[in-house]
Amino acid sequence: MLVRKSFLLSLLCFLCLTTNVLFAQEKKATIRITEKNIPLSFPIVENGKSSSVYIDEKDAEVVGIAAEAFKNDIYLLTNVTPKIFKNTPVLSTYPIIVGTIGKSYYIDQLIKTGKINKNTLVGKWETFSISVVENPAKGVKRALIIAGSDRRGTAFGVFELSRMLGVSPLNWWADVKPAHKNALYVTTGQSLIGPPSVKYRGIFINDEDWGIQPWAAKNMDTDVKDMGPKTYAKIFELLLRLKANYIWPAMHPSTKAFFYYKENPKVADKYAIVLGGSHCEPMLRNNVFEWAENFEHEYGKKPGEWRYDLNKNEMATYWTDRVLEAKNYEAVYTVGMRGIHDGSMPGPKDKNEKVRLLGEVIKDQRLMLDATNLTQPVNTIPQIFCPYKEVLSLYQAGLDLPDDVTIVWADDNHGYIRQLSNAQEQKRAGGSGVYYHISYWGAPHDYLWLSSISPSLISYELTKAYQYKADRLWVINVGDIKPAEMETQFAMDLAWDVNKWRPENAHNYAESWAAETFGQEFAKPIAEIKAIYYRLAHEAKPEHMGSVSFTDQQANERLAAYAAIYKNAVALNEKIPPRLKDAYFELILYPVQGAYLMNQKILYAKKSFLYADRGDKQGLVYAQKAKDAFEEIKTITVKYNKEIAGGKWDGIMDYRPRKLPVFDMPKVATSIAETVKNEVKSENKQVISATTFVQRFAPKGTMLQTIKGLGVSGKGISVFPLNFVPTKDNEFEKAAFLTYNVNFKTTGEHQIEVKCLPTQRVSATGKVRYAIGVGNEKPQIINISPAAENDIWKKNVLQGFASGITKHQITKVGNSVVKIYLLDPGIVINQLEIQ
Missing domain, CATH: 3.20.20.520 (Glycosyl hydrolase family 115)
Structure with missing residues (x-):
């Protein structure tokens, strides 16, 4: 108690003597991290030495845990280990002060003297500020202060600073080792972060x-x-x-x-x-x-x-x-x-x-x-x-x-x-x-x-x-x-x-994440790999390949797309720094290669029968390729468990959870037949991306938004905001709409399938509807959301789309206008397929 009182008296005296006691922290510049000693910046590590961390031993236990983790993070970055002090009355010239309002002696005194504006924190959920403050006490030239509105706010502040310094949240869980830094500084200013959107x-x-x-x-x-x-x-x-x-x-x-x-x-x-x-x-x-x-x-x-x-x-x-x-x-x-x-x-x-x-x-x-x-x-x-x-x-x-x-x-x-x-x-x-x-x-x-x-x-x-x-x-x-x-x-x-x-803009996350995780040099190519990986998986997850059918042409397109991103992933692996090789395998290479091999195994097995039934020796070649893919899945999984990070993850990865049949080796052709049995007829479809509209309209207060990375084809269109009032069936003309020019080469009946994201209705009585018409015909209203988790729903979630099919009588050859109205929240259209 005497130590705490001594600290209080000394801190109060010298804080009150400072000339810049009060200032509007809200107007301060946002802090940045630099390896250069910019004027007025705070030295976390400089000349092989680290600033010390000061916490109140009566603060929440998580604050001490966060401080210890921060100490280890600084060591990972610089090979320098900060010291942690609890309730010492004497602060260093450049202290890092960490604490929670109402729980930390240090923080409460800084509030009393106006060095921290308590109004930005008090009463807020999990909010924190990270700031550089000049002359907070006698002998203290500059302090780096992490203040939390509550115990988690303080801990989040500490870990957020680590993340800003270059320590990934996945440092331990995915072996994302940070690059070495000779020095670390925080520029003058303040970052106020929180409260969170979700409690x-x-x-x-x-x-x-x-x-x-x-x-x-x-x-x-x-x-x-x-x-x-x-x-x-x-x-x-x-x-x-x-x-x-x-x-x-x-x-x-x-x-x-x-x-x-x-x-x-x-x-x-x-x-x-x-x-x-x-x-x-x-x-x-x-x-x-x-x-x-x-x-x-x-x-x-x-x-x-x-x-x-x-x-x-x-x-x-x-x-x-x-x-x-x-x-x-x-x-x-x-x-x-x-x-x-x-x-x-x-x-x-x-x-x-x-x-x-x-x-x-x-x-x-x-x-x-x-x-x-x-x-x-x-x-x-x-x-x-x-x-x-x-x-x-x-x-x-x-x-x-x-x-x-x-x-x-x-x-x-x-x-x-x-x-x-x-x-x-x-x-x-x-x-x-x-x-x-x-x-x-x-x-x-x-x-x-x-x-x-x-x-x-x-x-x-x-x-x-x-x-x-x-x-x-x-x-x-x-x-x-x-x-x-x-x-x-x-x-x-x-x-x-x-x-x-x-x-x-969520499709941009992969690039932002990759820049933080692997470095800016690798961000864009990793994002491009992930974009195709997600699109292919949306059309059939690796685990769902035994449940979704593809034509031979579609199979070829999938395999080519996977081959391209796998090739790029392997090439990128050669450039990844050694410290990040394990992380790259865990986060990028294994998922991409595993998905590619699963597609090879399933699709090559099917191709083996297709070609063997034609009497083509390629059938046996494809059979062997399928077997090779199956064995390679085992090999890379052993690598994940036994070799990556020195065997740290031994047992974490099982390539066949629950031993489901899709993970087994499928049947393949073992001989060449003389007759054709399984010819696959190509479908004569005209495919139009939903994003290639020629006209669009949205009622006041709403907008039509293109969303990359959403649904089959990798793009979708939806009405924002996502909680707009549904349009009644008899008022569909008031809804947002899109028009498309379609070249019909024959008259008579044509079918239009609209592929949509398989979203569910928002309310118990709601639907997920669109209306579609060609030329001047009366639009047909289609609900693509099944009433329950029935066989239609099962098919939808496995193939990654729900669709409506409508028949239309075309009376003239050439261009006609197809008009689609989006009637309900959550309707996302991806593409039109016309026969």
Whole structure:
């Protein structure tokens, strides 16, 4: 205490004597990082020495964790290690001061003397400032100050500075080693960052059976041979570096429950990460392990049936015990219930009775929260309800959901959000959020191997959600994290600042990310590789190649496109600095090569029969090429696990998750036939890109926007804003429209297929419609959104498009005008195919 008082008195005296006590920080220039000693800049590292870091030992634990990480980051950059001081009364000539308003002695004194404008921070969520301040105390010439509005704001500020200095958020998770710097300076000025666009932003570790769980058991938490506190510490640091704050922990049968290892929630609290539970894990309970497997160990008896109408008291005790255990941790509670794992809620067969029972479950869960959190009213405890899969129909049937509970809308597991808040729901105190997949196990087919959902699609869907007020919580299903690092980083960057990467410029993210990750020299070629990689995967993900059919011409075009980006990726690899070779393999080369080889394996196998049936010896050549591709997938996966980063990732990559048939070697031709059996007839289609319109119109307050990287053909057109009022069927003439000149070479009936992004309707009663007409004919109105997740939906998400087909009587040869009206939010047209 004497040390703290001494520091206070000395700091106050000398701060009050300074002549420039008050200044408008808002008007200061934005800080920059430089390796040159520009006048008035702050030296982080100069002449082989580093400025020291000063924190208050009574500040949140995450501040100390961030300071230690920053120390290590400076060493990575410069081979110089800063010292960290806690509550010393004497500051160095050039100190780095880190702290939280109201928790840091240093920061609070700087506020008192006007060196920090508290109005820019106080009362704001996760906001921070990084500033260079002149003469803050006697003997202090210049200080670099990182001040946070709360504990996470401070930690984010520290990690943001690391990122500005050149340490990638993926430094550990993807071995992105920074370039060496001889000196580091921060120019005078201030950067004020925050609050975030979305309050709670985080990830769901899921389907971990083939990647992160076996890897963690073997390499990280070797004592428990599972995902434990050492693994989660690395995950939580990644989240802080991404300015994220929320976790749904791994929860498959292969992994013990998060709370089973008592250090896990403690580590989360140390890192200031908010705990949550997935759509089927109410009240922070992991039912797969804690009810189905470990209940007897915890309670000394076997559990009863997982039915609230038959076993209410036992289930209530089970939930209440977890709330008591978690009440001192920052958490968001999932309310409601589903099956023990990812299945529908057991209960009455009558739907209305099931809705009533679900309402009773939620009411009782809130009573538990109210009874165990005596200092906090239940309507202030963060709670979410996730209408995932069949739960959406129960919600739509009239579930009485308390106003303060956040509705977390889910996508259809393939990147297309199923429903968003209507005007009345947008007024709810709890607001809404989104549960979104970039990795998935389930129907119609998994995609657990490679990450291939583009920033353009992620931005389009999540920006649409944001415009419908889904700003309370975003959680992204990232599977094993690897190899979804870039897409995860994009989602968190978007959640932090939703306006920075809007759909119309999200295609530029790959170049920006590559510049930060690999350097400006490599940014554009990497972005070009990724653009084609995403487009090809949108038309059929590598994991979906066994479910989507292509003509021989289309197969040739795919293989040629993959061959080109693989060739470019290999050539670029030769130029990548040695320090980034591992990162390049993990982030660029393995996904591109893996996708290429999967396409070779499947398409060459089909070609082997096509040519063999013609009696062409090329059939056997293609058969061998397919086999070679299959073996090469194994080879590069062994390299990922055993060689990259010295074997650091041993066990993280499985080229055949769940051992699904698509990952096996397909049948190939083994002999040459004498007759032609499988001739593939080329389709006589006229293909017109949606972006080649000749005229367009949008009503006042809206605009037609071209979006690169979205949908088949790599471009789409949609109406902005994404929450415009739908046009009625009988008023389609008032809607935005596009016209196209089409040269019909024959009269009679022609078919026009309009390929669209397979988006879902925004509201429970809505549709995704366009209207189309040729010449003066009455336009036909088409809804491309299936009523449910039926066979049409399954086909749509696998092939990457939904389409409407219309018939038109053409009475003259030559040019005619085709007019398409866009009637609903979320309609994206990609191309017209005319027969």
